[in-house]
Amino acid sequence: MPEKTKTDNLEKSTKRRRHKREQSVRATISNVIMCGPITVWSVLFILVPVGFLVFMSFMTKGPLGRIVYKFTLDNYKEMTKPVYFSVVSESLVIAFWTTLITVLMGYPMGVAMAKMKKKTSGLVTIALMLPLWVSGLVILYSFVIMLNTSGTINSFLLRIGLLSKPLQLLYNRFAVIIGMVYMFLPFAVLPMYSSIEKLDPALIEASKDLGAKPVTTFFRVQLPLTSPGIFAAVILTFIPCIGYYMVSDMLGGGQSMLVGNLIFRQFTISRNWPFGAALSVVLAVIILVMVKIYTKLGGSLDDLAA
């Protein structure tokens, strides 16, 4: 009798195991089907090119912009030259000011949107996103038209007699920052708006109730509790700002060379692909380090996606 139960149990457990295996196989198959296309896509068009980029950054530049497949560290050594330092520092300065201005302008806007009715704030969000649906090129050209020495702003100021000769508004750091702020403001407002909107109004009331004046309440309660949104805004502005070459190309007029422009130039005019690849790799590493700092400080990657 006990013998029989034993074999019975054995049979049952093997059955159960088989059933489990079948289930897991079926789950795997369906997962592969669902994730397959995007995996193939990612491997083909992201992983392989990035791998090739890293590989290329260790290759040698040949004559006429060819790549000679010979290992070298020269591309990275090249970057330590002072001329490139100034490019990096200029990029950081512009990214810093752009981020500062964007966050200072975007936060009050987020506060205002959080106070609106759901319907109104939805319309404002669409209005905010509207410029993103227009080609960046068109936007930047309109900035050129506005800021030119014979442009809209200058001719207006000349006509009303505020100026005797036109101001140099275009082709300097100022113009680049204006353009950058315009491009990144929507990305900065939305995460800040979402964290301000999530803030429980009872917390603000509690602070006032306990005797804190509005300014104290802002710095002790509202600001700390909406900081994830501000972090996200900083990341979403600062990082793309370093690599975004179109603005400084068109509004900076070659006066302000940014890392993005430098890379662009290596792949086009200079035809030095290995050096461009090395610059790209370094830029990517800087960005990864910053994202790491962001998550270390308590930021979440989901906020960035919002």
Added chain:
Amino acid sequence: MALPIVQMVNVEKWYGNNHVVKNCNLSIEAGEFLTLLGPSGCGKTTTLRMISGFELPSSGVVKFMNENVEKKEPYERDVNTVFQNYALFPNMNVAQNIGYGLKVKKVPKEEIARRVDDMLKLVQLEGFEKRRINQMSGGQKQRVAIARALINQPKVLLLDEPLGALDMKLRKQMQIELKRLQRKLGITFVYVTHDQEEALTMSDRIAVMSEGVIDQIGTPKEIYLHPKTRFVAGFIGESNLYDGIVREIEGDEMVIGTEVGVFPALKKQLTGGTVKVNDPVTVCIRPEKMKAGITEPEGFYFHAVMKEKIFVGNLTKMIAVMNNGNEIRINRIDEKDLPEPGQEFFLSWDTEDAVVIPSRSPIALDTADSIEAAAAAEQPEET
């Protein structure tokens, strides 16, 4: 009598076309536990928020110790609030939350630390100083919220349904603890709840609100035994309510005609005003005062049939039906000598136990018809 600590005089509150608080007159005495009780949407939280300063009255006066404060900001008022969902700052630990009120007033660090310690002791949370808020249970959060509000040593503590999120057992325990705390500190508590049992348990006085109006203010006993309006009688505790009219008044006695029949009542049991013959009234008899006799009682009685008996632990709740179809609720602690379901019995009550409430509005037509019908069909059999 001493000066009331908080006074609301002719306070009105409108939200657009919505009249949420109507002519509110309320005097809160120093050191009392006053509860604003009413169903949701009756204006009790708005009333509380006008005391704390989060809402400004549309008209009327709010006074603290004879000083007009209705235009003052919340941070300028000497009151503190325990919020419905605690509203603890998630970016601070327990000690920082409790000490917040002192910190924003720039109290020296050592003093804050000392007073936070005192508060932690008071609410029995010693050793929890460094805890994050999200690591605390509901009951613990509740204690932190109370400690945070009390550290400023307010003259008045406002509590907006503070126990709403707790489970039944914890809620009962906190009710007693809150009451004890209030007695110990001698601070005036103004408490908002929709739970009548909670109000009866804790309050020195209860203000019952309905549709923006304070229907009655009184001790729990007054409110339960002598409800001044039909709403109060129905909202506090269980009751059998019968609309009717005064048929006769003679000396200390009255005869009331209602939809269930005609019966005598006492003039001293009349609440909330005076009545004349033919005035509409509502009679309120609590289920525990109803008598269900198997033998014929003295005085008046009605015939009724037992329909259901429900055992709920400490009570037996019964529903009986009278000959004219009216349902009667009867509660008993013991089950002795009670009719079984289906059995006919004699329904009666002591005239002492029937409260007569004058109606504000004239009686509805169909009710008037059924009163006539009842009077014609079943004359009370007097001995």
